[in-house]
Amino acid sequence: MTHNLLTIERVLYKTRLVCSSLLVVALFPIAAWTQAKPPASAPSVSITPVSHDNLTIAGEPELYLSTPDPEVSSVVFTFPPGAVSQWMIHPAPAYVYVLEGTLVVEFEDGSHQSFHAGQGFLQCRSKWHRGRNDGSQTMRFLAVFFGAKGVPNVIHPASGPLADKQK
Numbered sequence: 001m002t003h004n005l006l007t008i009e010r011v012l013y014k015t016r017l018v019c020s021s022l023l024v025v026a027l028f029p030i031a032a033w034t035q036a037k038p039p040a041s042a043p044s045v046s047i048t049p050v051s052h053d054n055l056t057i058a059g060e061p062e063l064y065l066s067t068p069d070p071e072v073s074s075v076v077f078t079f080p081p082g083a084v085s086q087w088m089i090h091p092a093p094a095y096v097y098v099l100e101g102t103l104v105v106e107f108e109d110g111s112h113q114s115f116h117a118g119q120g121f122l123q124c125r126s127k128w129h130r131g132r133n134d135g136s137q138t139m140r141f142l143a144v145f146f147g148a149k150g151v152p153n154v155i156h157p158a159s160g161p162l163a164d165k166q167k
Contacts, residue, residue, distance in 0.1 A: 050097065050120040057105060057113055058124035064093060067148035074144040079103075079133035087130045087162040088154045092147030094123040101139030104132040108162065115141075128162055 054062050076099070079085075087108070096103070097120040106112040108128040115121060123129075123143070133139040145153040 050118070051122075053122045056122045056124040058107070058127040058129075060124055060126060062093060062122055063125075064146060065091075065148050065151070067151075069149040071147050071149045072144065073147065073153060074142060076140060076142050077131070079131065079139045081133055081136050081138070083133050083139075085131040086156045087128050088156050089128055090123060090125045090145070090154060091151055092145045092153050093125065094146070094153065095144045096121055096123050097142045097144075099140040099142060101133060101137050102135050103139055103141050104134050105129050106132055128157070 056062060077085075079101075096115070098115045098117050100117050102117070103115045104112050105115070105123075106129060107124075112132075131141075143153075147153055
């Protein structure tokens with residue numbers, strides 16, 4: 001009987017030792033977690049409105065193409081200082097966002113509008129215009145066209161006074 005009591009005591013001792021060890025192992029991460037510094041909060045996201053337009057820069061109402069084959073395309077234009085684009089119109093609506101520098105949009109009548117980095121606008125569709133970089137640094141802008149498959153985003157004059165001005 002004494003032998004059985006000793007065996008039971010050893011089993012209980014070993015059980016308590018194992019349980020205590022498991023308890024320490026289980027509680028150590030919790031203790032470390034409660035003593036750890038709280039994590040730094042993630043950087044907050046900033047939202048800056050750019051534009052909210054329903055008229056183009058020429059005062060035309062914004063219209064979307066009615067097409068069974070819509071297509072959104074985008075392109076980044078880079079103008080070195082002094083660069084001037086060809087005259088153009090756009091069959092598809094276009095949104096322009098100036099990435100760097102100042103974009104000057106010149107109209108056929110000689111008037112113009114300037115847009116600086118961070119500004120966006122709806123490009124005119126039916127009024128002949130061209131882009132210029134009158135600055136001393138590179139100018140870049142993103143143009144997003146909301147068109148249709150098979151429809152060009154830009155049309156240049158084939159002949160006439162504007163075509164002659166491009167030569």
